[in-house]
Amino acid sequence: MKLSKETHKELYLKMVQTRKFEETAARLFVEGKVHGTAHFCIGEEATGVGVCTSLEVEDYILQTHRGHNQGIGKNMDIKKMMAEFLGKETGYCKGKGGCMHIADFSVGSLGANGIVGGGIPLATGAALKQQYNKEDNITVVFFGDGATNEGSFHESLNLAATWKLPVLFVCTNNYYGMSTSTKKSMAIDDISIRAEGYGMKGIALDGNDVVNIYEETIKAKKYILENGPMLMVLNTYRWMGHSKSDAQIYRTKEEVAEWKEKCPIKRHRDFILKNKVMTEAELEAIEAQAAQDIKDAVAFAESSPEPKIENIFDDVYAD
Amino acid sequence: MRDITYAQAINEAMSEEMRLDKNLIFIGEDIGVYGGAFGVSKGMFEEFGPERVKDTPISEQVITGCAAGASMTGLKTIAEMMFSDFMTLAMDQLANQAAKNRFQFGGQGAVPMVLRAPGGSGTGAAEQHSQSLEAWVAHVPGLKVVIPSTPADAKGLLKASIRDNNPVVFLEQKLLYRQKGPVAEIGEDEIIPLGKADVKREGKDVTIITYGRMVPRSLKVAEDLAKEGIDVEVVDIRTLVPLDKEALIKSAKKTGKVLVVHEACQTGGFGGELVSVVVESDAFFYLDAPVKRLGGLDVPIPYNPNLEAQVVPTEEKITAAIKNLL
């Protein structure tokens, strides 16, 4: 499969947007402009961007707490994401959800989740609806390595395999759940073998190779629509701490530095130049555009109104 | 009118709604050919087939989450917990996912699902199969909570719950499944809107506010006390969320004496909420006596039948509590 220039452009732009979104969000924290917490995905951009860019609007995704790459990958509006991050009325959730609950049903994002593994059972339901209506679309659910130790993961894989539900289970394996290394939380090295116990296909991929992730997701979707669910493990690394407050005493600086060498954005950039997909100048233009998009998003968010307590009972119940 | 059981009424409500709405499906453990642990869904698998009546693995968390996910995306679902005690295994999907979905996403979606779950003691099922956990779910904004006490209410309220656009926890009463009562002919029955209490017996001396299995028991006490010249009003709240506060306040004003009765453990039980509704309202000025609660003892439900019978409000205890109020 040879990706078009347009696709490369899209993948690269979304990854850079994600990176800049995270860097900017982290700065807003330091400036005291954000009051909650956030979980940054710098280093993991290729995972959500690679998977989601290959999907159609009608394919659903369920995101994680570390899912800005997933949302941007699925074409969420960066302005509304930033506004939600700042808790504004114009945010995706009217300031009620924050970035742990970002969602955009209109582009097929059924929402991020603050509960580790909490979205996995929901994905079986969304896929059941697709199966029931005989749709040619799938549901993709993201979760971390840590989440694969939750009961929700195991119940959901078993149900999906048994009912042959069109679900792509995507594990973003960054080797840590907060401070706990996978070496201390599971007795296996390759998370993808968990699929086998449920009679499901499991694959493990380099989570920093956006081109391969994009291609493999297209293949996976075809496989799933013909055969049933699949587990895709994307091995990657988070560069920053787990969340706002994390002194990172559980891992070495050398380990972090080693993974920074494998930067997914740099890797894609090198690929593009080497294969002459785009010129240096074209890449710089994309980078400038991404920077501008994030600037615009911050300006939009900062100038947006605060939500009003008068509306607090809205949306507790549907009519 | 004809007499059918509470279980049949529930079966009819589900079946009729499934005939009307092709987007409505039903999932749970052993609900298919087996017909459900209490036989409630007998015949439904045969009528609607394996695509709409789906036996699941024994996985309460994913049963609940699957129902929520399907309902978020356009289907309507009824999910059955074999026993309401097993909601404990499904609590994240119910309380963190289904209940908060609409609010936390700023009103983008809705989760029209019903979680049917039989509760209550009296069957010798002991500690882990006999609880009344309605207060747990009533405490979570975003959920609606229904507990019917008669076959007609079960049918009308379940139909309303299925048509509701929110996650509804529909708590059935195991001991009432085989009770018969008058229900309108098929096609003529009424949908009973959520949030409407029902005065099951009019009286002028004292009010019992109750729900579920304690409704027939309170009515029995009321009939016995009538022979002694004590005229008891029995108000069945029917839905805990939304709660028909007006009905409680009205009855409290009328009789000036209120006893709240439920089977669930008294401490932290929904009775505390019912008492508060009365005493925080202007009904307070009409009260002739302190409002009293009679809940279950604060113990797990024991196995031995004598013990089991004594840990929840008995006719004797209700009678004594009423007499104390007068």
Ligand SMILES: Cc1ncc(C[n+]2csc(CCOP(=O)(O)OP(=O)(O)O)c2C)c(N)n1
């Ligand atoms: C059920 C639950 N347990 C614990 C937490 C606290 N918590 C939030 S994220 C996290 C780590 C999750 O690890 P993983 O699934 O690997 O995702 P990652 O953060 O590495 O992306 C923990 C422990 C939570 N939010 N939910």
Ligand SMILES: [Mg+2]
């Ligand atoms: Mg992790």
